[in-house]
């Protein structure tokens with residue numbers, strides 16, 4: 001599931017409003033109206049039960065397919081167009097399986113895998129994931145990087161980013177990763193500058209507040225005091241300071257031994273062109289209406305929650321601004337020649353093509369790119385040539401919009 005946690009939905013919200021019972025489509029009137037306003041076909045939601053579930057194998061687990069099939073009690077059907085991905089029957093729940101608990105497989109939709117493949121991560125790349133939680137795509141990026149480059153994950157929701165940290169640790173993927181609780185529209189930290197001076201013998205400097213020692217889950221006295229103060233005033237750290245809060249960094253993320261003030265300082269406006277990220281993913285917050293399996297879950301969570309989380313007009317207006325601002329800031333942090341992928345799991349034109357159009361009209365250095373690999377993908381063109389739409393009806397995946405940009409030289 002992407003975007004909304006079941007934990008964010010209170011029990012009292014559940015089943016408060018009965019949906020219109022149309023034999024196959026128990027969708028509430030307000031949602032049907034939302035679909036109609038956006039020219040979307042409600043029939044797509046009746047497919048939730050037949051669209052396969054997808055898993056991705058942890059690289060190196062290919063020899064254990066038979067064993068994993070035994071643990072999941074179903075066959076794994078290779079997705080021919082997406083390396084490492086397998087389709088399983090939609091009713092199979094993976095979370096309770098040994099294969100999942102032991103970190104041999106990931107639950108991630110094939111369309112999400114395609115968005116990551118579109119980014120074309122190369123060894124040594126510095127990669128930024130600006131809306132990282134809960135972390136399915138972040139893990140795939142980390143697997144693609146392996147033991148090279150760096151990965152920076154940002155999300156505004158601390159509890160969701162903490163879930164990313166747990167995922168990275170479970171799959172042993174955190175070595176080159178940094179995680180910041182921050183507003184992605186304002187985040188301005190660039191990849192670690194390899195020429196920065198390191199403090200000698202600094203792997204174990206617990207006492208030194210000014211230098212990064214190896215990351216530990218134990219917080220320093222100063223950090224504990226800061227958190228206490230934030231709790232007492234009812235403020236989250238992010239809201240209180242608007243500064244990025246580093247909640248995890250790996251041994252090889254480049255931070256160990258560096259002075260905190262050297263790393264945690266905002267970059268100059270044009271610095272990203274030369275020292276920015278090679279690849280940026282902006283998997284933006286959206287109404288999630290294309291995630292058909294996710295929408296189905298509102299039947300259990302309560303349709304009123306869907307009204308609040310998906311349909312609220314003011315929220316949607318704010319979302320459009322947020323999406324444009326996330327895309328704009330992600331592009332600002334991109335190196336010249338680098339690539340950025342913008343994706344949402346909404347099927348609406350407003351959150352996809354319109355955002356891309358507005359962005360292109362004000363960013364002459366942004367060059368919309370054809371995604372070469374997509375010729376073999378089961379998707380169709382979006383409303384703007386070169387953009388892509390995974391549509392549950394034709395692609396047999398969750399819905400996803402994908403656009404790729406490169407940054408031209410000035």
Ligand SMILES: C[S@@+](CC[C@H](N)C(=O)[O-])C[C@H]1O[C@@H](n2cnc3c(N)ncnc32)[C@H](O)[C@@H]1O
Pocket residue numbers: 002003112130131132133134135136137138154155156157160182183184185283284285286322
């Ligand atoms: C579609 S989800 C991302 C899913 C994620 N990429 C994955 O594959 O698991 C959107 C995320 O954007 C985050 N978000 C919302 N507003 C944000 C902001 N201003 N800055 C950074 N993240 C934001 C939400 O907390 C949410 O986790």
